[in-house]
Amino acid sequence: QVQLVESGGGLVQAGGSLRLSCAAAGRTFSRYTMGWFRQAPGKEREFVAAISWSGGSTYYADPVKGRITISRDNAKNTVYLQMNSLKPEDTAVYYCAARSSAVVDMSASMYDYWGQGTQVTVSS
Numbered sequence: 664q665v666q667l668v669e670s671g672g673g674l675v676q677a678g679g680s681l682r683l684s685c686a687a688a689g690r691t692f693s694r695y696t697m698g699w700f701r702q703a704p705g706k707e708r709e710f711v712a713a714i715s716w717s718g719g720s721t722y723y724a725d726p727v728k729g730r731i732t733i734s735r736d737n738a739k740n741t742v743y744l745q746m747n748s749l750k751p752e753d754t755a756v757y758y759c760a761a762r763s764s765a766v767v768d769m770s771a772s773m774y775d776y777w778g779q780g781t782q783v784t785v786s787s
Contacts, residue, residue: 665689665761665776672757672781675749679785683744685759685778693717693737696762699744700771701755701783710769711757712744722767726752749785756780 666688675681683699698713712733713722721733730749735742742759760774768774 665692665695667759667761667776667778669757669759669778669781672783674784674786677749677751677785677787679749680745680747681749681783683746683757683759683781683783685742685744687740687742687761689740692740694763694765695776696764696767697733697735697742698760698762698767698769698774699733699742700758700760700774701753702758702780703755706755708758708771710771713767713769714742715767716765720767722769724769746783749783751785751787753783754785755783757783 669685671683699711700708702708714733718735732745758780759778761776762774
């Protein structure tokens with residue numbers, strides 16, 4: 664069982680930056696693949712980024728490549744999402760998710776645990 668709590672969302676102007684954090688409660692955090700997803704109003708939840716157990720492998724959705732970086736600190740049971748050059752279309756609720764498998768997946772249905780989400784709003 665893993666409990667996830669996101670933080671760091673907020674309102675930012677286009678071109679600005681935000682760093683989201685996701686703190687996990689559980690002693691086996693290092694054995695979970697971690698992902699970030701987002702959901703804009705009226706749209707399906709979509710994949711943003713994922714990171715392997717060790718942090719050695721990362722994966723990104725095409726719309727965010729080059730602007731967003733996922734990282735993790737297993738000693739702190741925390742995964743991060745550094746978002747730069749933000750655009751209005753990045754506006755969404757961002758969710759952290761954990762998958763109890765070494766295989767990284769980009770499908771939301773393959774993740775076992777979810778946080779409550781944090782709102783990111785990018786103004787033009």
